[in-house]
Amino acid sequence: MARRALGQLEAEVLAALAALGGSAGTAELRSRLEGNPAYTTVNTILFRLHEKKLVTRERSGRHYRYRLAVDESELVAGRMRDHLRHASDPGGVxxxxxxxxxxxxxxxxxxxxxxxxxxE
Structure with missing residues (x-):
């Protein structure tokens, strides 16, 4: 099964995790995101990212703490390459x-x- 492109909120959550440089819980990440997304929305995004193996998680009491499992620069560069590959005018982009x-x-x-x- 091909991996879907990251959604905007997924990308923002990954960027917030990368900026923290360590592990974080849902509430901490939610406070770093624009637009005040619901706690359950952020939790769902983190669950999806964990399923995609982009974050790891460990139990901390009743909750999980999440950590980036991939290199953020590779993810962003990959998204940029995908956009260029699908553009009709990559030079213009x-x-x-x-x-x-x-x-x-x-x-x-x-x-x-x-x-x-x-x-070279």
Whole structure:
């Protein structure tokens, strides 16, 4: 069975977990998400992420604490690749993306591209 693309809330929960750098419970993660999602919604998302093996969990009293089981940068890069692969004009998408970068992000992208050219 092919893995579905991550939903927006799933991506936000993964990003919140990555930002914490450790384990967190549902209530703690919920407080870090925009839009004040219901506790049960966040709990359902965490259950789905656990089924997809994107997070691990361990019991802590009556609740679970969750920890990221994958590298966040790999997940985001994979989503970016998927979007580019399905775009009719990947060059246009990249151009628009670059236009939205902050000066620091643009500088970092240039550094990465320069490193890649040097390695060839």
């Amino acid at each position: 990249l151009s628009r993306f670059v236009e939205t970068l902050s000066p620091d992000e643009a500088r970092k992208l240039r550094e990465i591209l320069d490193e890649t050219r040097t390695d």
